[in-house]
Amino acid sequence: MSLLEVTDLKVSFNTSDGVVQAVRGMTFSIDRGKTLGIVGESGSGKSVSTQTLMGLTPGAKVSGQALFEGQDLLSMTPDQLRRIRGPQISMIFQDPLSSLHPLYKVGWQIVEMIRAHEPNVSKADARKRAVELLGMVGIPQPDRRVDDYPHQFSGGMRQRAMIAMALALNPKLIIADEPTTALDATVQAQILDLMLRLQREFDTALIMITHDLGVIADLADDVLVMYAGKPVEQTDRRSLYYRSHHPYSAGLLRSIPSGAGGRGGRLIPIPGQPPSLISPPSGCSFHPRCPYVMDTCRVDEPPLREVAAGHGSACWLPKDALGLGPEAEQLRESAVAEGRTEVGA
Template sequence: MALLEVEDLRVSFATPDGQLDAVRGLSFTVESGKTLGIVGESGSGKSVSTQAIMGLVRGARISGSALFDGNDLLTMDSEALRKIRGAEIGMIFQDPLSSLHPYYRVGWQIIEMIRAHDSSIAKDTARTRAVELLRLVGIPQAENRVDDFPHQFSGGMRQRAMIAMAMALNPKLLIADEPTTALDVTVQAQVLEVMKRLQEEFGTAIIMITHDLGVIAEVADDVVVMYAGAVMEEGARDTIFYDAHHPYAEGLLLSLPGYGTRERLVPIAGQPPSLISLPEGCPFRPRCPYAFDRCTETPPLLDVGDKDDHGSACWLPADRKARAGMRHQPATKRPVAKRAAKK
């Protein structure tokens, strides 16, 4: 059985402009010891879906199920959920400065985290554990730095302290929401390294939420590509990177600068749709270079390719060649600046 099984998750908010469907029927599974990468742009619902699972979203209508170790997190009472949150499922967020309390020492915050879940642990024991954790995530002179305030830590150290805190109770699942987005690449490399090492050592499952396909390529075993609140494509990492089926997944990969070439980039035309008034049928249809008649009907996640874990919410044929033939002419050049050139 998978560690976490999310089935048909829907999250919607009532706004003055109408109902906003942030997540529209999301399903995925996370296996123990594996990393699931969730990739998507802003507004794709990647963060709000995990926050909803953790009971951290207020004022939303949530439906579906999220079975963690066989128990549904969505129907659980808040007391039971609180016991799981932090202890069984750890979380790391993007901005480590606003996730740490500026008035309390880093060590104190880790100790509090440990004792909040098990008050029988003595303060001394918890402190020893805090030092151990900081050392584990590579904080130099952990026994001294444990008494520092968050502002005395650099950005990378803060994020590592957050990881230490999330790992304090040895959770089965770690949800990392853009954990390295605010960091420099060199520090990002260190943080990803720490996460990988911890996973190897403790067998923690990780959900890595990010917009950075490079990070996904580095850490994920399986990948879910989200757009406008729904899964566009899912599959093993290499399948997504080398055998993507969905035009959105393909478009994301194509829009990245090639390594060493300075050829013109191939952007995805247009902009993501408003979640209040989604286009009829496939949400990607207005931007899709392959769109055809059938796309006004919403495609379910269909099996494509020979691998049974590869699914794509697209009506296009599974065969790559047949697909290529259906692509419209590549987007024409920008129809502007003629007047400016004349000047």
């Protein structure tokens, strides 16, 4: 059994405009010591899905199953979840300045977190542990910086402090929700290297949520691509970059300068806008923006089916239409011209 197994997770919210279907059926698993990258545009359901696992989406209607070491996170009481959050599963959020309390010293916050879950640990021992953690994540003079306030840290140092806090109780799983988005490229690379090194050292599983495929290239073992609240492609990192199948994944790759599209560094954006999650399109949610749309795409919603060993794609294009090269392009265009789908082939 995997460390975490999520099956058919659905999350929706009632609003004055209607029901927002934020996550519309998400299934994935992750093993200890592995990294799962979850990518997609803003509003695709990446953050909501993982926050729901941690009980951080009050008021949401939730269904499905999320087994963490055999225990269903979605059916736990708030008290049971509090015993899981921190010691077993930790989270690193996008903005550390809003995650750290501005009126308390950074070291004090780490100490309080440790003692909240391990009340038998003395304040002196918890402080010693906080200093060790700050040094471990590369903060200079940790014995002095432990008494600084969050505003006295730079953005990169605050994120390092959040990583230290996440590691304080040696969790089995860390969920990192776009932890490097607000950082410049040099600091971002340092943080990613740090997370990779610490993950290997502690054998911790990591879920990395991001819209940056460059981050995924550095860290992930497996990748889940989300669009309009649903997974549209799920495979290992190398297959996504070199043998992607879903047109949305291919569009993301082509939008990277000098990326896998091989187009001389030109940005090739995906036309159109993501759909409303209050009234998503019929059939395939991506069909209004897809260059290979066929009649069946507008009517029938494609399941996440296997197009290669360990490679799932929610698209009606033929299974052998893999990759970004001219041969795959020709297969896709031929299928569109003939109105041929995998089901109707």
